[in-house]
Amino acid sequence: MMGMKKSEVYDLLNLAEDYLQDGFRRERPPLSRDSEAVNDPASPPTPEQVLARIAEQVAGCTRCSLHRERSHTVPGEGATAPLVIVIGEGPGADEDRSGRPFVGRAGQYLDRWLAAVGLDRRSNCFIGNIVKCRPPGNRDPLPEESAACLPYLERQIAVLRPRAILAVGRIATQILCGRSEGIGQLRSMELEYRGIPVVATYHPSAVLRNTELRAPVWEDLKRLQALPVLRA
Ligand code: SF4
Numbered sequence: 001m002m003g004m005k006k007s008e009v010y011d012l013l014n015l016a017e018d019y020l021q022d023g024f025r026r027e028r029p030p031l032s033r034d035s036e037a038v039n040d041p042a043s044p045p046t047p048e049q050v051l052a053r054i055a056e057q058v059a060g061c062t063r064c065s066l067h068r069e070r071s072h073t074v075p076g077e078g079a080t081a082p083l084v085i086v087i088g089e090g091p092g093a094d095e096d097r098s099g100r101p102f103v104g105r106a107g108q109y110l111d112r113w114l115a116a117v118g119l120d121r122r123s124n125c126f127i128g129n130i131v132k133c134r135p136p137g138n139r140d141p142l143p144e145e146s147a148a149c150l151p152y153l154e155r156q157i158a159v160l161r162p163r164a165i166l167a168v169g170r171i172a173t174q175i176l177c178g179r180s181e182g183i184g185q186l187r188s189m190e191l192e193y194r195g196i197p198v199v200a201t202y203h204p205s206a207v208l209r210n211t212e213l214r215a216p217v218w219e220d221l222k223r224l225q226a227l228p229v230l231r232a
Pocket of ligand 1: 058061062063064065066067073131132133145148149
């Protein structure tokens with residue numbers, strides 16, 4: 001494993017673990033939901049089973065120092081055949097208490113954004129984070145924490161196979177898309193994650209603090225709604 005990045009090593013270990021436990025082979029998400037044919041004669045596990053397995057692994061995870069102060073892990077939740085995955089940077093205090101993503105004031109605000117463009121975490125949307133444990137004091141996740149946790153999200157995206165991703169905030173967008181620009185620039189760029197279009201916007205917490213960001217967020221949501229992959 002010499003010369004490999006830490007995230008690539010974790011990725012390989014996850015793949016081996018999945019294979020040994022479930023016989024599940026991860027694949028890159030396809031470009032279109034039309035190519036959903038599964039040719040594995042060994043009846044691979046359902047998305048629900050894979051997500052439950054990931055949540056179990058996350059619950060016992062000690063890969064980075066964030067496990068020390070968490071009350072609950074927050075693996076993510078939502079539809080198992082989503083049109084869109086929403087990705088933030090990490091759980092806050094409300095999420096740490098409940099074990100659910102985006103449930104505080106910012107989460108309720110996010111739910112209103114999604115409803116405005118026909119999305120809902122109960123029917124066609126999945127919500128997750130780059131790191132699954134709360135960074136103390138809501139600080140940004142450190143690079144080593146993001147690298148340690150990212151393979152969980154990668155596996156979730158691989159099994160959920162969304163048509164599009166909505167990245168909320170600079171950290172989530174930078175890590176997911178391997179960019180370094182600020183969110184003001186990122187939201188005007190055409191981004192993708194492994195062939196899946198990514199729309200970047202501000203984090204709902206930032207918009208609650210600065211209402212001038214409401215108009216740009218609405219533009220971003222309309223951009224998301226207009227993506228050809230969501231209109232097919
Ligand atoms: S943040 Fe992720 S990698 Fe770190 S302990 Fe929690 S689940 Fe594990």
